[in-house]
Amino acid sequence: MFQYYFFLGIRSLRRNPALTALMVLTLAVGVAASISTLTILHVMSGDPIPHKSSRLFTPVMDNGPLKGYTPNDKPNDTQLTYRDVMNHLPAQIGERRTAMYGILMAIEPARKDLPAIEPEGSAVTKDFFAMFDTPFLYGQGWTDNDDKKAADVVVLGKKLAEKLYGNTNPVGQYLTMIGHQFQIVGVLNTWEPSPRFYRNATFGTQEDFFIPLASAIRHEITHAGGMGCTGDTAPGWQGRLDSECTWLSFWFELKSEGQRQELQSYLDNYAAEQRKLGRFMRQTKNKLFNVMEWLDEAKVVGNDNRLSAWLAFGFLLLCLVNTVGLLLAKFSVRASEVGVRRALGASRKEIFNQFLIESSVIGLAGGVTGLLLAFGALALIAMQSKQLTVVAHMDWQMLAITFVMSVTAAILAGLFPTWRACQVTPAIQLKSQ
Incomplete structure (x- = not known):
């Protein structure tokens, strides 16, 4: 069923392109801002010679x-x-x-x-x-x-x-x-x-x-x-x-x-x-x-660097709140679809899984877009000075974190809208048709 719901999620992206693009972009901007800042903090606070730094x-x-x-x-x-x-x-x-x-x-x-x-x-x-x-x-x-x-x-x-x-x-x-x-x-x-x-x-x-x-x-x-x-x-x-x-x-x-x-x-x-x-x-x-x-x-990682990271994650949280609102709008227009599926025997768990996977698809799209924006942001930062060129680069760990963060953020943002979608009463929806 996961594969089926996954392809349904991809198809749902094309139902309302403007709303979908807005959700993906909102999530991507939040992910790019937080990942760019976190990448620099990660490089600055890393162990430059881990196999013998304690000696x-x-x-x-x-x-x-x-x-x-x-x-x-x-x-x-x-x-x-x-x-x-x-x-x-x-x-x-x-x-x-x-x-x-x-x-x-x-x-x-x-x-x-x-x-x-x-x-x-x-x-x-x-x-x-x-x-x-x-x-x-x-x-x-x-x-x-x-x-x-x-x-x-x-x-x-x-x-x-x-x-x-x-x-x-x-x-x-x-x-x-x-x-x-x-x-x-x-x-x-x-x-x-x-x-x-x-x-x-x-x-x-x-x-x-x-x-x-x-x-x-x-x-x-x-x-x-x-x-x-x-x-x-x-x-x-x-x-x-x-x-x-x-x-x-x-x-x-x-x-x-x-x-x-x-x-x-x-x-x-x-x-x-x-x-x-x-x-x-x-x-x-x-x-x-x-x-x-x-x-x-030597305070290589100063309080200003840590504060910047917290502000970036605060911005990501703000983007998540906006994504929650957009998902509520997206799922609310599909109340009749949910009512029909419930009347045909679909359980609330199945509806929940479907909509949650759709949210994950949006998160994946936001992650890819956010990754491209993050690369662009790091390139602009690296152009400022030779010192920043050294720290403004992304490794495989940050690549993995980007995708995990974006999908997790989308899932978290989709929990409440998905729960609301599952509360649809089939009788009321069928009567209104």
């Missing part, structure tokens, strides 16, 4: 002065100083350790038809690639010896490599960066964790290149990003390195989540040692955040 930790330590400090104040910055980074890197704690900061470097392509460019990259240590499971298209990352020698080597992102060298393998070639020759040792495949949790938890496209942190320091390449400074800073590059300015990110990878307390003890002991040297005088508790805790601390 990756970033520390937050307060190196600020006592002046102006009150207990329970949060640290001025969640980044670390160069001095602390250099102390943490050789520490025998965890499986891997990496430090990084964002940079911009002028590149002179070997191809004469390409102008000089200044793409965005990161200065990192060798463990970065293994820690974050970056996929390589060609070659590999640099060695520990390259880090120690501050070698001029570079790993290119896929887009930059294709722009400079086409589809060929550029590993082994030299690229002129800031006037120096950097040897290409690897090319990353497409890798766009969303958000970029490892560097300030921002949304954006993949970095164009990666060079050793030691090489960036040797060339005195300034950082591209925020920096917090406390106290006086000596002039020059060495003054920055020796200062209490925080401008580098740092991550530990543990073998198991159970080593968290061991890492916490290491940080507390380190802070105590630095306190003897006149640093970390605030006695602020040293904190550790795994990936998901860090995204929550």
Whole structure:
């Protein structure tokens, strides 16, 4: 009977095209608005590295002065100083350790038809690639010896490599960066964790290149990003390195989540040692955040995003109320049909099933239309900025949710009109004919 009622529902859509189109469009607009907002919220709140997010930790330590400090104040910055980074890197704690900061470097392509460019990259240590499971298209990352020698080597992102060298393998070639020759040792495949949790938890496209942190320091390449400074800073590059300015990110990878307390003890002991040297005088508790805790601390998904989702679902509810009214109008004109069917022996349950399946057909049509509108809305959102391009895309989970939501919404909207249709008294309808 389901198949029979389903085809009846499809045929019923053509009885009153204007009313049917209005119901489908009302439902589609509500579904598209809620799904578009929910899709962005889903991408923003997702786990960017689920298989090891519970084993990756970033520390937050307060190196600020006592002046102006009150207990329970949060640290001025969640980044670390160069001095602390250099102390943490050789520490025998965890499986891997990496430090990084964002940079911009002028590149002179070997191809004469390409102008000089200044793409965005990161200065990192060798463990970065293994820690974050970056996929390589060609070659590999640099060695520990390259880090120690501050070698001029570079790993290119896929887009930059294709722009400079086409589809060929550029590993082994030299690229002129800031006037120096950097040897290409690897090319990353497409890798766009969303958000970029490892560097300030921002949304954006993949970095164009990666060079050793030691090489960036040797060339005195300034950082591209925020920096917090406390106290006086000596002039020059060495003054920055020796200062209490925080401008580098740092991550530990543990073998198991159970080593968290061991890492916490290491940080507390380190802070105590630095306190003897006149640093970390605030006695602020040293904190550790795994990936998901860090995204929550950084407020990647803010209250505004959640409020937008609730408003979108409120709009969907309003669309459902309108759909209820339209279904009541649609089913009310079929009272005589229901009366005849009841007189011929159809039960209220059969009438209920028929009309409910018809509502589901409307929901399916609204879902398909809503899906197309949602794709259009996400495309418009993605055009606003590069950051929104990363989050404004739909995956298979959201596709499934779209259809489930639309059909469920139509069924819920059709419950009351369907119940009203089942209350038709056959005798009264037959007498009125």
